[in-house]
Amino acid sequence: MLSSHDISIIKSTVPVLEVHGKDITTCFYKMLFEHHPELLNIFNHANQKKGKQQAALANMVYAAAKYIDQLEVVLPAVKEVAQKHRSLGVLPEHYPIVGKYLLLAIKEVLGDAATDEIIHAWNNAYGVIASVFIDIEKEMYEKAEGQEGGWTGFRSFTINKIVEENELIRSFYLIPSDGGAIASFTPGQYVSVKVQVPGETYTQIRQYSLSAAPHEPYYRISVKRENGALNTPDGKVSNYLHNVIKEGDKLLLSAPAGEFKLELNDDRPVVFIGGGIGVTPLMSMMNTVVKQQPNRQVTFIHAAHNGKVHAMGSEVKQLEDVSEHVTTHFCYSNPLPEDTGYSKTGHIDQAWLQEIVPTTDAHFYFCGPLSFMKSIRDSLISWGVREEDLHYEFFGPKEAL
Structure with missing residues (x-):
C-alpha cells in the first residue's frame, strides 16, 4: 500500500503529466529499446512510428496518477491493456525493466523538477501498479492455458x-x-x-x-x-x-484475448455498426447471435467506399436470408456505377440511424477507423443511447472518443 504522503506527491504530478506525458513516454521508449532491443520482438513497430503507443502509455500513466488512491476506477482500462500484454507474451520479469526506464524518462524530461521525493514516490507507485498488472495477467495466462484446447505463448x-x-x-x-x-x-x-x-x-x-x-x-x-x-x-x-x-x-x-465481447446474457436488440475492416469482430458476433439467439433482433450496418472493397457483404446477406429477425444496411461513400444493393450514399449519420434502428434500448457494437467511431458515438449519444450500451474496439492502442 502507498502512504498518504506518496499519494499526495503522485497527485501533485498530475498537471505536469497532462502537459509532458507524451514527452516522457517517447523518451522512455527510446531509452528502453536502446538498452533492451530484444523487446522490439514484442512491441508493435508501426504503433511506435505513429506515436500511438507513446500516447496510449502517457494516457495510462496520467490516469494512474489521477486515480492512484482509487485504482478500481481505471481497472477496466487496466484489463484491456493486460489482455494485450497476455497476447503478446509480456511476463513479470519485464516490469522491473519498464519501471527503471520510466523513472529515468521522468527525470530526463522534467529535470530538476523531478525531485528525489517525486522519484521515490513514483517508484513506490509503479511497484503497486505493476503488481496489479502482474496479478491480473497471471490469472489470464492461467485461464488461457487451463481451458480445453488452450495454451500460453505462441x-x-x-x-x-x-x-x-x-x-x-x-x-x-x-x-x-x-x-x-x-x-x-x-x-x-x-x-x-x-x-x-x-x-x-x-x-x-x-x-x-x-x-x-x-x-x-x-x-x-x-x-x-x-x-x-x-x-x-x-x-x-x-x-x-x-x-x-x-x-x-x-x-x-496466441490464444484468443480481448475485452470487446458480445453480451449473450441479454435478449435486448443488438446493433452492429462497422466501418471498413472494422467489420471483422462484428462478423463473429453476428454469426454467433444468429446461431445461438435466433429470436434476437439484429440490425447490421456496414460502411464501405464501394462494392469493390465491401468485404463479407454476401455472408451478411446470407445470414439475413436465414433469419427473419436480422436486418442489414450498407452505406457506400463513393459507389461505383455498377454497385447495387446498398442502402445509402455518403456517410452514416444520426438521422439515418434513427430511421433504420428500431430502438435506442439495445446493445450497440461498433468498430472502424477512429474518426468513424467518434462520429458513431457522438450520433448515438446525441440520439439518447445510454453510455453503458455502447461497446467499441480500437485496432491498436486505445484512444479517446
Missing part, C-alpha cells in the same frame, strides 16, 4: 484455406498444426499473430480479430492489405500475409 497453426474477400481483404482459415483442439473464445476477441518478415531483425506481432463464430474447428482472421510497402511499418505484416503467405504455410498465434 502455437503453430497451419493455413488451411485462404479466401479473397475483395481486392484489399483476404481471410485465413487456421487449424492447429499439432492436430489438437483449439480454445473457444468470446465473439469480439482477437489473436496475436507473430511472423518473421524476411530481412527483418525482429519478429513482428499484430492483433487480428477473429471473424468467424466460436466452436468451429478453425480460427478465421480477415486481414486488410495496408498501403505501406513490405518494408514500411504499416505494411510489414499485412503485405507479408497478402503477398508471401500461402495455403499450407504456418503462422504462430
Whole structure:
C-alpha cells in the first residue's frame, strides 16, 4: 500500500503529466529499446512510428496518477491493456525493466523538477501498479492455458484455406498444426499473430480479430492489405500475409484475448455498426447471435467506399436470408456505377440511424477507423443511447472518443 504522503506527491504530478506525458513516454521508449532491443520482438513497430503507443502509455500513466488512491476506477482500462500484454507474451520479469526506464524518462524530461521525493514516490507507485498488472495477467495466462484446447505463448497453426474477400481483404482459415483442439473464445476477441518478415531483425506481432463464430474447428482472421510497402511499418505484416503467405504455410498465434465481447446474457436488440475492416469482430458476433439467439433482433450496418472493397457483404446477406429477425444496411461513400444493393450514399449519420434502428434500448457494437467511431458515438449519444450500451474496439492502442 502507498502512504498518504506518496499519494499526495503522485497527485501533485498530475498537471505536469497532462502537459509532458507524451514527452516522457517517447523518451522512455527510446531509452528502453536502446538498452533492451530484444523487446522490439514484442512491441508493435508501426504503433511506435505513429506515436500511438507513446500516447496510449502517457494516457495510462496520467490516469494512474489521477486515480492512484482509487485504482478500481481505471481497472477496466487496466484489463484491456493486460489482455494485450497476455497476447503478446509480456511476463513479470519485464516490469522491473519498464519501471527503471520510466523513472529515468521522468527525470530526463522534467529535470530538476523531478525531485528525489517525486522519484521515490513514483517508484513506490509503479511497484503497486505493476503488481496489479502482474496479478491480473497471471490469472489470464492461467485461464488461457487451463481451458480445453488452450495454451500460453505462441502455437503453430497451419493455413488451411485462404479466401479473397475483395481486392484489399483476404481471410485465413487456421487449424492447429499439432492436430489438437483449439480454445473457444468470446465473439469480439482477437489473436496475436507473430511472423518473421524476411530481412527483418525482429519478429513482428499484430492483433487480428477473429471473424468467424466460436466452436468451429478453425480460427478465421480477415486481414486488410495496408498501403505501406513490405518494408514500411504499416505494411510489414499485412503485405507479408497478402503477398508471401500461402495455403499450407504456418503462422504462430496466441490464444484468443480481448475485452470487446458480445453480451449473450441479454435478449435486448443488438446493433452492429462497422466501418471498413472494422467489420471483422462484428462478423463473429453476428454469426454467433444468429446461431445461438435466433429470436434476437439484429440490425447490421456496414460502411464501405464501394462494392469493390465491401468485404463479407454476401455472408451478411446470407445470414439475413436465414433469419427473419436480422436486418442489414450498407452505406457506400463513393459507389461505383455498377454497385447495387446498398442502402445509402455518403456517410452514416444520426438521422439515418434513427430511421433504420428500431430502438435506442439495445446493445450497440461498433468498430472502424477512429474518426468513424467518434462520429458513431457522438450520433448515438446525441440520439439518447445510454453510455453503458455502447461497446467499441480500437485496432491498436486505445484512444479517446
